[in-house]
Amino acid sequence: MNSTVPIVLGIVGSPRHGGNTDILVDEVLRGASDAGAQTKKVFLSDLDIHPCIACEHCAETGACAQKDDMQSLAKDMAESSVWVLGTPVYLFGPTAQFKAFLDRWIGVPKNDFAGKGGILVVPFASSEPEIGENTLHILKRSLQYRKMNHLDSIAGPGLLDAGAANGQPELLELAYKAGQQAVSG
Ligand SMILES: Cc1cc2nc3c(=O)[nH]c(=O)nc-3n(C[C@H](O)[C@H](O)[C@H](O)COP(=O)(O)O)c2cc1C
Numbered sequence: 042m043n044s045t046v047p048i049v050l051g052i053v054g055s056p057r058h059g060g061n062t063d064i065l066v067d068e069v070l071r072g073a074s075d076a077g078a079q080t081k082k083v084f085l086s087d088l089d090i091h092p093c094i095a096c097e098h099c100a101e102t103g104a105c106a107q108k109d110d111m112q113s114l115a116k117d118m119a120e121s122s123v124w125v126l127g128t129p130v131y132l133f134g135p136t137a138q139f140k141a142f143l144d145r146w147i148g149v150p151k152n153d154f155a156g157k158g159g160i161l162v163v164p165f166a167s168s169e170p171e172i173g174e175n176t177l178h179i180l181k182r183s184l185q186y187r188k189m190n191h192l193d194s195i196a197g198p199g200l201l202d203a204g205a206a207n208g209q210p211e212l213l214e215l216a217y218k219a220g221q222q223a224v225s226g
Pocket residue numbers: 055056057059060061062063129130131132133164165166167168172200201202203204
């Protein structure tokens with residue numbers, strides 16, 4: 042990849058390809074791409090990322106003891122200036138795939154992600170906006186903990202069926218603009 046061009050990395054925590062998280066993350070990436078970024082997207086459910094086993098190897102050595110796809114994903118994350126973190130709400134929190142991934146950040150040295158930007162994408166079925174708040178809170182605090190910048194949040198209430206986000210042009214536009222803005226400033 043050309044290092045002079047910003048890289049925006051989409052990380053999808055839903056297992057549904059073509060689902061609402063996927064659609065909204067794609068819109069953010071499309072906005073970023075139109076603003077001149079290189080983009081890449083990964084599906085956590087396509088990767089082998091084990092949950093943290095609290096072995097404390099990382100505290101002792103600075104590196105995670107588990108050898109799985111987290112190493113290559115952490116490399117992609119380090120090479121990107123902005124991450125688009127997407128997860129649907131599953132019982133008031135992120136999906137299990139996303140939480141396993143999030144817990145594994147602990148195996149990456151504390152300041153390695155400092156200064157990067159994060160855009161959050163959180164669809165959910167309920168029409169009540171507060172149903173997304175816990176998940177957004179977890180993600181925002183995780184960015185803050187890693188000294189990253191929270192750039193934008195795309196919360197999507199009322200999205201149950203895969204593809205429902207396609208019926209919400211205003212939400213798609215918000216997602217597109219978040220991607221554009223993250224790159225063009
Ligand atoms: C196991 C599971 C738990 C869910 N829990 C909630 C919930 O607590 N609140 C809610 O509003 N929607 C909940 N949903 C609905 C999803 O958040 C919603 O369908 C979302 O749009 C899925 O995103 P996706 O299309 O990217 O997979 C749940 C769905 C599943 C499969």
